[in-house]
Amino acid sequence: MSETKTLVDLQHARKSFGDNEVLKDISIKVEKGEVLAIIGPSGGGKSTLLRCCTLLETLDGGSLSFGDCVVSRDEDGCAVYGDKATLARARTHFGLVFQNFNLFPHYTVMKNLIDAPITVQKTPKEDAVKKAFELLKKMGLEGKENMVPCELSGGQQQRVAIARALMLDPDVLFFDEPTSALDPELTKGVLRVIRSLAEEHMTMVIVTHEMKFARDVADHVIFMDGGVIVEQGLAKDVIDNPQHERTRSFLYNEE
Amino acid sequence: MDIVTMLNDFGAMYLGLDGKLTLVMLLTRMGGGLIVTFQIFFITLIGSLPLGVLIALGRMSKIKPLAWLMRLYISFMRGTPLMLQLMAIYFIPYYLFGVKLSFLDIGPYDLGPIHIEIGWVMTACCIGFILNYAAYFAEIYRGGIQSIPRGQYEAAEVLGYTNGQTFMRIVLPQVIKRILPAMGNEVITLVKDTSLAFVLALAEMFTVVKQIVASEVSMVPFILAALVYWGLTMLAEFALSRIEKHYAYYHD
Numbered sequence: 227m228s229e230t231k232t233l234v235d236l237q238h239a240r241k242s243f244g245d246n247e248v249l250k251d252i253s254i255k256v257e258k259g260e261v262l263a264i265i266g267p268s269g270g271g272k273s274t275l276l277r278c279c280t281l282l283e284t285l286d287g288g289s290l291s292f293g294d295c296v297v298s299r300d301e302d303g304c305a306v307y308g309d310k311a312t313l314a315r316a317r318t319h320f321g322l323v324f325q326n327f328n329l330f331p332h333y334t335v336m337k338n339l340i341d342a343p344i345t346v347q348k349t350p351k352e353d354a355v356k357k358a359f360e361l362l363k364k365m366g367l368e369g370k371e372n373m374v375p376c377e378l379s380g381g382q383q384q385r386v387a388i389a390r391a392l393m394l395d396p397d398v399l400f401f402d403e404p405t406s407a408l409d410p411e412l413t414k415g416v417l418r419v420i421r422s423l424a425e426e427h428m429t430m431v432i433v434t435h436e437m438k439f440a441r442d443v444a445d446h447v448i449f450m451d452g453g454v455i456v457e458q459g460l461a462k463d464v465i466d467n468p469q470h471e472r473t474r475s476f477l478y479n480e481e
Numbered sequence: 482m483d484i485v486t487m488l489n490d491f492g493a494m495y496l497g498l499d500g501k502l503t504l505v506m507l508l509t510r511m512g513g514g515l516i517v518t519f520q521i522f523f524i525t526l527i528g529s530l531p532l533g534v535l536i537a538l539g540r541m542s543k544i545k546p547l548a549w550l551m552r553l554y555i556s557f558m559r560g561t562p563l564m565l566q567l568m569a570i571y572f573i574p575y576y577l578f579g580v581k582l583s584f585l586d587i588g589p590y591d592l593g594p595i596h597i598e599i600g601w602v603m604t605a606c607c608i609g610f611i612l613n614y615a616a617y618f619a620e621i622y623r624g625g626i627q628s629i630p631r632g633q634y635e636a637a638e639v640l641g642y643t644n645g646q647t648f649m650r651i652v653l654p655q656v657i658k659r660i661l662p663a664m665g666n667e668v669i670t671l672v673k674d675t676s677l678a679f680v681l682a683l684a685e686m687f688t689v690v691k692q693i694v695a696s697e698v699s700m701v702p703f704i705l706a707a708l709v710y711w712g713l714t715m716l717a718e719f720a721l722s723r724i725e726k727h728y729a730y731y732h733d
C-alpha cells in the first residue's frame with residue numbers, strides 16, 4: 227500500500243505571455259491515488275498551470291512527465307518538447323474537465339462518450355457503449371444517453387464531461403474550476419461525483435474555489451498567487467491553519 | 482381537345498398571344514433556356530462550394546503571403562461586378578492568346594429537343610460564376626469556422642483527436658449548421674444571378690426571354706420568367722429549410 231508512483235512530475239515550470247510572467251518556477255508532483263487541490267486568487271496562474279500540464283499551452287522552461295512518458299525536458303532553462311508521437315502518448319495519461327464543460331453540442335450524450343474511444347483508441351463500439359452505460363449510471367445520468375447537451379442542466383453536462391474524460395481511462399484527471407459555472411444546487415451533484423471518484427482513489431488535480439470541498443476531499447493543497455506557490459501541504463493544515471499571510475487573507479476573504 | 486391546343490387557346494384568350502407566337506412555342510423555348518439555367522446553377526455550386534473551402538483555408542493560413550493573396554482575391558471578386566467578370570473571362574483567350582472566339586465556340590450539343598451548352602461561352606460563364614461565388618462562400622465558411630469556440634478544439638485535442646478528425650467530426654458539422662442561413666441567401670441569389678449570362682448571349686432562360694420580348698413585342702415572357710425564377714427560389718428555400726430542420730435537433 228505504501229509504494230508510491232509519481233504520475234505527474236512538473237519541475238521548474240516557467241511560462242510568460244508577452245512580458246507577463248504567469249508561472250515562475252512552479253514544481254508539482256502528483257502521486258498515484260492522490261487528490262491535489264489548487265487554490266488561489268484570480269489571475270494567480272492556476273488555469274495556466276493546468277493548461278501547461280494538459281499540453282494546451284507550451285512551457286517556456288521546465289520539465290514535465292507522466293510516469294515514464296517524458297513530455298518536456300529542461301535544457302538550460304528552456305523546455306524542449308518531445309515529438310508529436312510522444313505528445314500523443316502523453317495525452318493518453320490524462321483527462322481534463324473544463325469550467326464550461328466543452329461537450330460536443332451536435333453529439334448525443336452517448337456519442338460524446340463513445341466517439342473518442344472509437345475514433346482515437348479504436349475501441350470496439352460494443353465495448354465503448356457498455357462502458358458508457360456503466361459510467362452514466364455512476365454519474366447519476368441513467369436514461370440520458372440519447373439527449374443532446376443543450377437538453378441537460380449545467381450540472382448534468384459537467385457530469386457528462388467527467389464521464390467523457392473517464393471513458394479513456396486516464397491515470398490522472400485535471401479539473402479547472404468544474405463547478406464555478408454552476409449554481410449552488412447543481413454544484414452539489416458534481417462535487418458528489420468527484421468525491422466518489424476520490425473514494426475510489428482516482429488521481430485528480432482540481433483547481434477550485436470550494437474551500438470546504440478542497441479541505442474534505444483533497445489530500446494536499448497548493449495555494450498559488452502571482453505565479454508562485456505560496457504555500458502547500460496537507461489539505462487540512464493549509465486550509466485550517468495557514469502559515470503564510472497571503473494564504474490567510476485569501477482564505478479569510480473567501481469565507 | 483389536346484393539351485397543346487388548350488394551352489394555345491389559353492394563351493390567345495388571356496395573355497394576348499397572337500398566332501405567330503403561341504403559348505406552347507413560348508414555353509418550349511423557355512424550357513430550353515431553363516435547362517441551361519440549371520446547368521449554370523448546378524455547375525457553379527459543384528465548383529464553388531469546394532473551391533470556397535480552399536480559399537477560406539488559404540485566407541486563414543499561417544502563411545502570410547497566401548493569406549494576403551486570398552484576401553486580395555476575395556476583395557476583388559466581391560468588389561467588381563459579376564457581369565464584368567464574366568465578360569473579362571470570356572475575352573481572355575482572345576486578348577491574351579489571340580484565339581478566335583468563334584473557333585472555341587463549338588456550340589450547343591443537341592440531344593433531340595434538349596440542347597446542352599458545352600462551348601466556350603458556357604465554359605467562360607461557369608468559370609466566372611464559380612470564381613465569384615467561391616469568394617462569397619469562402620467568407621461564409623471563414624465566419625463559420627471562426628465562430629466555433631476554442632473550447633471545442635481544446636476538448637478534442639485533450640481527448641486525442643488528430644487535427645483532421647477534429648475538423649471533420651467536431652468542427653465541420655457545427656459549422657454547417659451555423660452557416661446554413663447565409664448559404665441559403667447565396668444559393669437563392671445564384672438562382673437569379675444565372676440571368677447575368679445574357680451578357681455573353683448564352684441561351685439560358687433570361688437571354689431567351691429577352692430575345693422573344695424584343696422580337697414579339699410582348700411582356701408576357703417577362704412575366705412568365707419572373708414566375709419561373711420565383712418558383713425556383715421557392716424550391717431552393719424549401720430544400721434549405723429541410724436541411725435546417727435536419728440540424729435543428731440541437732442548439733448551442
Ligand SMILES: Nc1ncnc2c1ncn2[C@@H]1O[C@H](COP(=O)(O)OP(=O)(O)OP(=O)(O)O)[C@@H](O)[C@H]1O
Nearest residue numbers: 243244246248266267268269270271272273274275
Ligand atoms: N492566452 C493568454 N494570453 C495572454 N495572457 C494570458 C493568457 N492566459 C492567461 N493569461 C494571463 O495569465 C495570468 C494568469 O491567468 P490564469 O487564467 O492562469 O489565472 P487563474 O489563476 O486561473 O485565475 P482565475 O481564478 O480567474 O481563473 C493572468 O494575468 C492572465 O491575464
Ligand SMILES: [Mg+2]
Nearest residue numbers: 272273274403
Ligand atoms: Mg482559471
